[in-house]
Amino acid sequence: MPKTIIDKIWDDHLVYSASGEPDLLFVDLHLIHEITTAQAFDGLRMNNRTVRHPELTLATVDHNVPTTPGRLVTDPIAKTQIETIGRNVRQFGIHFEDMFSQRQGIVHVIGPELGASQPGMVIVCGDSHTSTHGAVGALAFGIGTTEVEHVLATQTLPQKRPKTLKIEVNGELPLGTTPKDLILGIIRKIGVSGAVGHAIEYCGSTFRSLSMEGRMTVCNMSIEAGGRAGLVAPDDKTFAYLEGREYAPKGADWERALDYWRSLPSDPDAQFDRAVLMDAAEIEPFVTWGTNPGQSVPVTGRVPDPAEFDDEMVRGNAERSLKYQDLKPGTAIEDITLDKVFIGSCTNSRLEDLRLAASVVRGKKKHPHVTALVVPGSMKVKAAAEAEGLDKVFTEAGFEWREAGCSMCLGMNPDVLGPGERCASTSNRNFEGRQGPGGRTHLVSPAMAAAAAIAGHFVDVRTWS
Amino acid sequence: MKPFTKEEGLVAPYDKANVDTDEIIPAEYLKRIERTGFGQFLFYAKRFNKDGSPNPDFVLNQPRYQGASILVAGPNFGCGSSREHAPWALEDYGFRAIIAPSFADIFTNNCAQIGLLNVVLPEDRVKQILRDVEAREGYTMAIDLENQTVTDPFGHVDRFDIDPFRKHCYLNGLDAIGITLQHEDAIRKFEVQRSRRMPWLPVFSR
Numbered sequence: 081m082p083k084t085i086i087d088k089i090w091d092d093h094l095v096y097s098a099s100g101e102p103d104l105l106f107v108d109l110h111l112i113h114e115i116t117t118a119q120a121f122d123g124l125r126m127n128n129r130t131v132r133h134p135e136l137t138l139a140t141v142d143h144n145v146p147t148t149p150g151r152l153v154t155d156p157i158a159k160t161q162i163e164t165i166g167r168n169v170r171q172f173g174i175h176f177e178d179m180f181s182q183r184q185g186i187v188h189v190i191g192p193e194l195g196a197s198q199p200g201m202v203i204v205c206g207d208s209h210t211s212t213h214g215a216v217g218a219l220a221f222g223i224g225t226t227e228v229e230h231v232l233a234t235q236t237l238p239q240k241r242p243k244t245l246k247i248e249v250n251g252e253l254p255l256g257t258t259p260k261d262l263i264l265g266i267i268r269k270i271g272v273s274g275a276v277g278h279a280i281e282y283c284g285s286t287f288r289s290l291s292m293e294g295r296m297t298v299c300n301m302s303i304e305a306g307g308r309a310g311l312v313a314p315d316d317k318t319f320a321y322l323e324g325r326e327y328a329p330k331g332a333d334w335e336r337a338l339d340y341w342r343s344l345p346s347d348p349d350a351q352f353d354r355a356v357l358m359d360a361a362e363i364e365p366f367v368t369w370g371t372n373p374g375q376s377v378p379v380t381g382r383v384p385d386p387a388e389f390d391d392e393m394v395r396g397n398a399e400r401s402l403k404y405q406d407l408k409p410g411t412a413i414e415d416i417t418l419d420k421v422f423i424g425s426c427t428n429s430r431l432e433d434l435r436l437a438a439s440v441v442r443g444k445k446k447h448p449h450v451t452a453l454v455v456p457g458s459m460k461v462k463a464a465a466e467a468e469g470l471d472k473v474f475t476e477a478g479f480e481w482r483e484a485g486c487s488m489c490l491g492m493n494p495d496v497l498g499p500g501e502r503c504a505s506t507s508n509r510n511f512e513g514r515q516g517p518g519g520r521t522h523l524v525s526p527a528m529a530a531a532a533a534i535a536g537h538f539v540d541v542r543t544w545s
Numbered sequence: 546m547k548p549f550t551k552e553e554g555l556v557a558p559y560d561k562a563n564v565d566t567d568e569i570i571p572a573e574y575l576k577r578i579e580r581t582g583f584g585q586f587l588f589y590a591k592r593f594n595k596d597g598s599p600n601p602d603f604v605l606n607q608p609r610y611q612g613a614s615i616l617v618a619g620p621n622f623g624c625g626s627s628r629e630h631a632p633w634a635l636e637d638y639g640f641r642a643i644i645a646p647s648f649a650d651i652f653t654n655n656c657a658q659i660g661l662l663n664v665v666l667p668e669d670r671v672k673q674i675l676r677d678v679e680a681r682e683g684y685t686m687a688i689d690l691e692n693q694t695v696t697d698p699f700g701h702v703d704r705f706d707i708d709p710f711r712k713h714c715y716l717n718g719l720d721a722i723g724i725t726l727q728h729e730d731a732i733r734k735f736e737v738q739r740s741r742r743m744p745w746l747p748v749f750s751r
Contacts, residue, residue, distance in 0.1 A: 096731040101710050104728055106735050108746055116628065118578035129722070135748040144576055157576040164578050175749035196747050208627040208651055222651055224629035225580075226658035226721070234725045236732060240708065242650075272563055273621035276650060306624065308650050329745030337745040372563050372624075393562045393619055400561070490626075492572035499595065511567040511625060513590045 082347035085313050086244050086279045089219040089344070093202045095236050102238040108201040109218075110137045110231050111187045112174070114144060114165040115492075116206030120229035121168040129233045131172040136235060138196055139169045140177040142186045144493045147455050147482035151179055158493070172232075185458020185484040188212035188426040192296060193460055195325025199314035199341040204231055209426045209508065211302040214311030215295035216318055217344055219279065221308040243353040245278035245307065249286040251360035256542035258436065259294035260428055260506065260525035262286065263301040264366040264376050270356060272374040275307030278354065281346060282312050286360045292321040293432040300427045301508050304373040313345035367413050367538055368510045368523040370401035375510075377413060379528065379540045385409035404512050405520050406500070414538050416522070420503040421452040421533035422515070423526055424482075425489040428506035429457030433526040434465045437506075438473040440530035440541065446478040447536030453480045453495065455487040479533065491516040504532040547660040548718030552641045553687040554614030557605055558678045564618055565625035566652060570634045572626075583630050584637030605638075609682050617674050618645045623652025632656045642688050644695065646671050657711055660718060664688060664695060664705050690715055 199217035213220035302310025364378035386398035456462035497519025
């Protein structure tokens with residue numbers, strides 16, 4: 081029977097399967113970080129269990145670490161959490177890229193970057209943006225802390241097989257739009273719960289043309305549509321990206337891996353439970369106006385009037401969103417002024433993102449009322465960007481240039497929005513308070529964020545100069 | 546985990562779609578390394594004013610909902626971040642069950658790990674319950690997991706669906722790791738085959 085890539089990977093990781101029970105899946109790579117692991121390690125100790133495969137586990141710190149030079153942790157609770165993961169990885173013999181490692185970074189940036197995330201793997205992490213690793217053709221999904229403990233103890237996870245959703249997009253992305261706009265456009269179309277219960281395969285000519293980093297941006301936000309996993313079938317681009325990376329297979333292993341990886345793409349007649357078809361021409365530079373990632377309009381648009389929504393629940397949500405965001409219906413997006421601009425996060429902090437933002441910023445100065453922050457996704461990204469002089473482009477324009485981490489994406493380290501502050505952000509969530517209590521987030525692409533930092537308000541990067 | 550068999554208790558309404566886990570517990574409060582004590586941070590930004598005093602307008606601060614053990618909410622409850630701190634906070638606050646038209650995948654898995662029941666009822670019915678809760682002070686419901694029923698104070702009985710295996714785990718408070726370890730032979734066998742079939746897979750040294 082023809083199979084989807086999702087089912088192929090699933091079936092190749094089945095440890096145990098019985099009707100009426102969830103499938104037991106083997107986990108090839110378990111990524112861990114400081115926020116969702118302390119209680120899991122405690123659970124192991126409490127039950128006299130150990131880490132079954134420390135060599136399949138990779139640890140770093142990213143969420144709560146300061147991104148300022150020197151990385152002085154002043155928050156005692158954060159300090160304890162960082163020390164705790166350090167102690168836990170030492171006790172159980174787990175590889176750890178600590179805060180001062182030159183390979184530290186956001187867990188979803190370093191996995192692919194080190195070649196640890198590979199096609200056909202099952203990858204889990206106690207973080208919902210684990211779907212990012214789907215860009216290399218892996219089945220990757222976020223889990224909670226008890227599930228982290230489960231994987232540490234058994235290297236397996238009982239899971240119900242997800243339904244499959246094919247999202248096919250064809251055509252070239254219009255000039256001035258980016259993979260970020262593509263995924264915002266997809267979420268706009270299918271909604272924030274559009275992919276609940278499903279694993280997504282992104283396919284079509286648009287995805288074939290996307291760079292690996294662009295695919296990561298799209299897969300990253302699968303969860304924002306409710307999909308736990310989203311992947312792109314591996315192709316020559318995937319293989320070229322992986323070849324030579326530290327943990328990528330070498331020599332005869334590489335050839336053997338390639339044979340397997342080439343067998344992974346969905347069979348031509350494979351059946352998906354659902355399918356969505358889009359044309360890349362529908363994609364514009366999108367800006368979110370509300371408090372969930374589905375609430376966006378093109379930059380040339382206006383803040384909608386909640387009265388336009390027929391559904392009572394949607395209308396209520398829109399009203400609440402506008403109240404929180406302090407926006408009036410009918411306001412032109414380009415008239416929204418900003419206090420802060422954040423370029424970073426597991427969505428948009430890779431070298432291509434920084435290059436794109438720098439190309440917009442080069443030779444200009446940020447708006448005097450705006451504080452702008454550029455936070456590379458990993459220390460390797462930082463080093464590569466500095467080798468190209470991108471740091472100078474940003475600092476000369478008045479942007480801050482930081483050490484790697486999650487930074488202002490989630491309001492749990494020193495980089496936060498103050499109450500009422502408005503931010504153009506390349507991150508993934510515009511929930512109430514996400515970037516700090518009372519902070520207001522507008523999700524955009526790196527190019528749109530960079531341009532907004534210069535102009536002080538949103539501008540259409542397609543026509544702005 | 547704590548078994549769940551029946552729960553009869555006061556119902557609190559949370560009339561909103563797409564309640565995300567950042568709203569349930571903001572990231573600022575995820576830095577603690579303990580597993581308990583998160584109830585004080587539940588819905589923190591909504592529940593408390595900037596000076597830390599309780600916000601009297603927030604639904605759970607209203608006297609009539611004190612001691613509620615069942616929360617009724619809009620669709621896609623628990624979306625966003627995978628933080629298990631969200632179910633921990635709900636459970637620590639005193640909720641034993643949440644009723645909604647739908648739940649986010651990771652949230653619902655996390656709830657199952659700690660015995661916090663998720664009950665899915667049709668959207669129209671949830672809307673009706675939310676109206677009834679609002680209209681009648683002291684509105685209680687009785688959830689019977691064995692029979693998969695929810696009974697409202699008017700005697701109306703709703704049946705709900707739940708995956709049979711998940712139900713079994715809830716009823717008996719089963720530890721998923723313990724269940725998995727019963728398949729030790731299957732795991733061993735898989736490990737041997739895996740290293741033979743895919744010798745290229747990455748390993749990390751300490």
